[in-house]
Amino acid sequence: MYQMLLFAGPSGYLFRPCLGDNARRAAHQTPELLQELNVPEGQTLHVLTPEATEQIPLPYPEAIPQQPSERYSVRDIIRRVINTLSEDNLRENLDGLTSFDNRYYDSVSGRESQRWLFERISNITTKSVSHTTSSYVSVQEFEHPWLQNSIIAQIKGKTDELVIIGAHLDSLSISDPEGPAPGADDDGSGVVSALEAYRAIISSGIEPNLSIEFHWYAAEEVGWLGSQDVVKAYTQRGARVRGMLQFDMTAWVKNGTREEIGILDNCADEGLRNLTTEFVAKYLAIPSVSTKYPLDYCSDDRAWWEAGYPTIGVLEGTFENANRLNIHTQNDRSDISPEFSFSHMLEFSKLAVAFAMELGGVAG
Structure with a gap:
């Protein structure tokens, strides 16, 4: 009846x-x-x-409710946000971040560079949020027992379940912990690729269904110490994470090789690997390739992976073609070679937008 x-x-x-x-x-x-x-x-x-x-x-x-998907697709929304990404912003942010002698996690310079980045993210947030997003966007420092803090920016969604984009803000000289280490590629490139994606998303005025967080971790180079602290705190409060994407080096395109996004097999959730491959094909101008760190090494995604959260990491290409000669030295600069590519970095910003908004959804 x-x-x-x-x-x-x-x-x-x-x-x-x-x-x-x-x-x-x-x-x-x-x-x-x-x-x-x-x-x-x-x-x-x-x-x-x-x-x-x-x-x-x-x-x-x-x-x-008339959901946004009834008027236009989530794919259209994401492409609209991607179209607002800027290489100039990548350059400006990276120039500021690499102006410090080093970003060693327990040094004065490491603390000063992190404070600069925090203020930079805070200023970008103030300038970029719309009247509709200002009430649910926040930036805070996550304190550690050493000098350098991590930074967490949140775009609060309809639920507390999280989508996380991560990069590490510290650098390291292999010859002297506090020696010159501009860290332009490792991991300044990942830091600013994520930051530009964050700026574009909050500028769009879109509220996500899931909460989206951007994390810039301290002390990755000495054993993922910053991300381990963050993960411990999130685990203790019972945080739910739909997916965590780590950017560690996003700038280098080795001469004579194909420009591509390296999707890492280390610390990789199979479902997220498949989705990330799909997002690259759907939204980026370059293809993806499967690659792997030796000895099952990971970046900050390992801290999340070991705690049982779904993670995926991406790299500037295959491990074999990555910028391995310059990192952890004074030569890790953006002007060291034409192989250092801001347009390549922008492809990772596109991926961050797609990952965050595809998994986070768009609220009605």
Whole structure:
């Protein structure tokens, strides 16, 4: 036994089938399809005009929200955000970050560089948030027992479940911990690729379904100490994480090789690996390639992986083609070679936008 209630709308009609006291969600039909609807013998089809619907209460109290996906797809929204990404912002942010002698986690320079980055992210947030997003975007420092803190920026969604994009803000000289280590590629490139994605998302005015967080970790180079602290705190509070994506080196395109996104097999959730491969194909101008660190090494994604969270890491290409000669030295600079590519870094910003918004969704 059921009846149908139809509601006229600007692009068609909404009807709601009723089964006793149980409501099914509304379905959307065009006028042509409505003409073909059959009403069971002995039942009544109530057709309501727009005027009548204002006077007659709906049989169910909840409204029928017009979700963004009914007007335009999430893919369209993501591409619109991607189109606002800027190489100039990458250059400006990286120039500032690499102006410090080093970013060693327990040094004065390491602390000063982290404070600079925190203020930079805070200023970008203030300038970029719209009136609709300002109430649910926040930036804070995560304190550690050493001098350098981690930084967490959150775009709060409808739920507390998280999508996380990570990079590490420290650097290291292999010859002298506090010696010159500009860390442009390792991991200044990942830091600013993530930062530009963050700026574009909060500038869009879009509220996600899941909460999106961008993490810039301290002390990765000495054993993922910063991310381990963060993961411990999140685990203790019972945080739910849909997926964590780590950027560690996003700038280098080795001469004579194909430009590509390296998707790491280390510390990799199979589902996230497949999704990340799909996002690269869908939104980026370059292909992806499967690669692996030797000895099952990972970056900050290892801290999340070992705690049981789904993670995936990406690299500037295959491990064999990565910028291994310059990192952890004074030569890790953006001007060291034409192989250091800001346009390549921007592809990772695109990936961060896609990962965050595909997994995080768009609230209605």
